[in-house]
Amino acid sequence: MCAAAIPLIRIAPHVFQCPVPTPTLPPAYSTNTYLVAKDGEGVVVDMGTDDPDAIQALVDTIRAAGVRRVTALIATHHHRDHTSGLPALHRLFRVPVYIHPLDRARLTWPETGAAALADAPPALSCAGIALHLRHCPGHTHGHLHVEIPGEDVILVGDHLAGQGSVWIGPPDGHMASYFDALDAIAASGCRLAGPGHGPVLEDAAAAARQLKERRLGREAEMLDLLAERPRTLGEIVDAVYGDTVPPGARLAARRTVQAHLQRLLSSGRVTRQFDADRGFIYRLPHPVSIPDRAPTAY
Ligand SMILES: [Zn+2]
Incomplete structure (x- = not known):
């Protein structure tokens, strides 16, 4: 049976949100994969299911965005609903999966998948678009934000939610660090926030401040x-x-x-x-x- 097509939602000139059905925490039933795409080149952030039909549907969506060459895969954090599809994408595209070392240590992938993992560099480029990978612990100890200042977008993983609420709990979560992560989102200067679940947030700084107040x-x-x-x-x-x-x-x-x-x-x-x-x-x-x-x- 063919999986339903995965939507390609343009949130900035070269950034797309692709909600993928995943087994995640209610009331959310999907996790956002993000695609940065320019001049046939693409970088993929998070993929939370290893369902082969969903993987194929995402590959079709990536192609539909005009991407001919995926150059990097990024995991915002180690949770399964953000990473379990990354080994399959690695096998298809033969590029590293970047993750923070503290979260890399929490992944229990088989040897073949683990070989794909690499420590996240501070920055990388997608056809000249700069992506800054910031270590911002909170939801997990090795959580990353991906700032794309040229597109006015910050991808915040599970530090903000467009649907449902953010949860911060031990042993992974640390509330004092999370408050710092919210301050970092507000200080990033990026207007749009791409959360791990739910629609994009139009005012990243306001959303971060509101959540801290709450x-x-x-x-x-x-x-x-x-x-x-x-x-x-x-x-x-x-x-x-x-x-x-x-x-x-x-x-x-x-x-x-x-x-x-x-x-x-x-x-x-x-x-x-x-x-x-x-x-x-x-x-x-x-x-x-x-x-x-x-x-x-x-
Ligand atoms: Zn998570």
């Missing part, structure tokens, strides 16, 4: 909850999300709360104690006692 709001909410009384992780998740999260995304929500708690723990705004029955119990630090009069000088 995350800071979540932290404030968690601090308020802990000001009421100490709570376990599960109790915080229930209080913050209630039943607003679809069942398939519940673990992601739990990990996101965990990542916030990590950030609050490392900055000393929250402490925790281990209870044999309930596990870790999170609380606000005890207020520092201040003597009501200056100590006597001797």
Whole structure:
């Protein structure tokens, strides 16, 4: 059976978004592959399924964009819904798959696929179009942004979402780094952001600032909850999300709360104690006692 054609959506003069159906986190059901194409040359960013029909459909789409020679493959991060189609594309195009070394270490590809992997260079070119590969950890430790300033586009992997929400959770995710990654998107100067899932975001800086505000709001909410009384992780998740999260995304929500708690723990705004029955119990630090009069000088 032939797979459905994969759309070729032009988001900038030489940058295309190709939503590919993938097994990913609801409510998203596709992962965006991006294609930079000029003068018959192409660079492909992310491919999240190894389904042979989808691979063929993507190759047809790449050809439809006028690409005769793919010169590089890039993985924004190691998650399967962004990388599992890259070994097949490597076999077809015989070019390296660039990925950050920290995420390369997390991939469990067979030997033949692993041989295709190479450390991401700081920059590469597609027929004269400069692509800057920036290491911006957050969603994963080796997450990359691909900045294409000549096209006014930044490809942000899973650091912004056009559909559903971004999740940042241990062991891969690190909230304090993610805040820095959002600042980097806002500072990139690129107008458009190409997210890993969902449609393009027309104002990259505004989207990054909004998301940071939302995350800071979540932290404030968690601090308020802990000001009421100490709570376990599960109790915080229930209080913050209630039943607003679809069942398939519940673990992601739990990990996101965990990542916030990590950030609050490392900055000393929250402490925790281990209870044999309930596990870790999170609380606000005890207020520092201040003597009501200056100590006597001797
Ligand atoms: Zn991801």
